[in-house]
Amino acid sequence: MDLQLQDKSVFISGSTSGIGFGIASWLLKEGASVIINGRTDASVQMAVDKLKDTYPSYKLKGIAADFKRHADIMSLKEELTDVDVLINNVGIYSSESFFSITDETWLEQFEVNVMSGVRLSRMVLPTMLSKDWGRIIFVSSECASLVPEDMISYSTTKSAMHAVSRGLAHMTKGTGVTVNTIMPGSTLTEGAESFLAQVAATENKSVEDVSADFFTEVRTSSLLQRFASVDEIASTVCYLASPLSSATNGATIKLEGGSTGGIL
Ligand SMILES: NC(=O)c1ccc[n+]([C@@H]2O[C@H](COP(=O)([O-])OP(=O)(O)OC[C@H]3O[C@@H](n4cnc5c(N)ncnc54)[C@H](OP(=O)(O)O)[C@@H]3O)[C@@H](O)[C@H]2O)c1
Known part of the structure; x- marks a missing residue:
């Protein structure tokens, strides 16, 4: 199946390793131009080199930006205005008792997990709407629904992400832009x-x-x-990034192996 991604440019937050790196590999294989991201120049360069070893002729670059740092995020604006596909993948978590987790940790997780997607979407959505094409994909977690008691702060950020994503999807009504959320379960990164x-x-x-x-x-x-394997998550993200997924908008796609239950 041709996913028609050859002329598309993609930014993936937090993609020097883990699920984001897997998504980058899949999108490169599909011929997309990919910008990967991590916190430091060194980690980004290492990931770019690794991908270039496997896909030498592909269109790839990296940008270091730490989503805990507002100035770093704002510095991305010029580079990202024109991206066709934004994948809000970066996410941090901690496993901790509700009584010991500090306000700082709550706010840090909200900053990285929610505000990164808010700020990046604010940068790219206007151009997507004016071009009448674009994809924004949020990477949530089964924790948004399961809310394990040792991960209440993380789960809260992930459920907030669903509200952001759905709200942005409403803004795309009648256009070729879509905004969707994937909900992975435990994944072997x-x-x-x-x-x-x-x-x-x-x-x-x-x-x-x-x-x-x-x-x-x-x-x-x-x-x-x-x-789940990283490939099982990345392949679905590739499909959602593709023009072929145009009838899916404002959706949550569960990739949690059935853990959250229910028929929807
Ligand atoms: N793995 C799972 O089982 C699982 C399950 C459900 C949902 N998820 C979600 O899937 C997404 C990816 O998860 P993952 O397990 O692949 O993550 P991971 O392995 O912890 O991700 C590491 C990546 O995130 C980057 N990163 C971390 N903090 C950052 C920051 N402040 N600013 C910019 N980049 C940052 C790292 O960059 P550097 O190290 O280069 O700085 C690296 O590229 C997350 O949103 C997570 O919540 C994961």
Whole structure:
């Protein structure tokens, strides 16, 4: 299937590793021009070099910007005004008791997880609307719906993201622009892999057993009963970025392996 992404330019926040990096790889394979992002020049350069090794002839660049820093975000304006596809992927979390998590952590997570998407969308949406084409994709989490008690702040930011996304979709009525949100479940990124390895070493278990335990003891509602691969998430994002997804707008696409339940 040709996803018709060859002439599209894409910015992905927080994409030097993890799901964002996976999305970048998939979009490059589809021929899109991709701008990746991380907090430092060094991490961005390392990720650009890695992608260039695999896709030498592809259109790729990186921009360092830390979404905790307002000035960094504002410096992106000129570079991003014309992007066809914005993927609001950056997200930070902590697993902590409601009683110990500080106001600073709450506000930091809101700043990075919600305000990054607000500010970036404000930069790109006017041009998308005037061109009558564009895609904004928010990367939420199953936590927006499940709200685990050790991740209330993170879950709150992710549910707020759904309101931002849906509200922006209303602004696209009658145009070729769409705004959608994906809701991944537990996904096997490098970060998740090293966390599983750490727990396995501490508990003297195999990584496979620790991973299986997570679904029998913690994420019991998962129908998938395993971590999703980064590719399983990135491929759906590629489709939503494509002109082929034009009838999907204001939607939440669940990629959580059925963990949140319900028929919708
Ligand atoms: N992994 C999961 O199981 C899972 C499940 C559901 C939803 N999600 C959501 O999916 C998205 C991606 O998750 P992930 O697990 O792939 O994340 P991750 O591995 O923790 O992401 C790391 C990436 O985020 C960048 N980053 C971190 N803080 C940043 C900041 N302040 N400013 C700019 N970039 C920053 C890092 O850049 P540098 O290191 O280069 O600075 C790196 O590129 C997040 O929104 C997350 O909430 C993840």
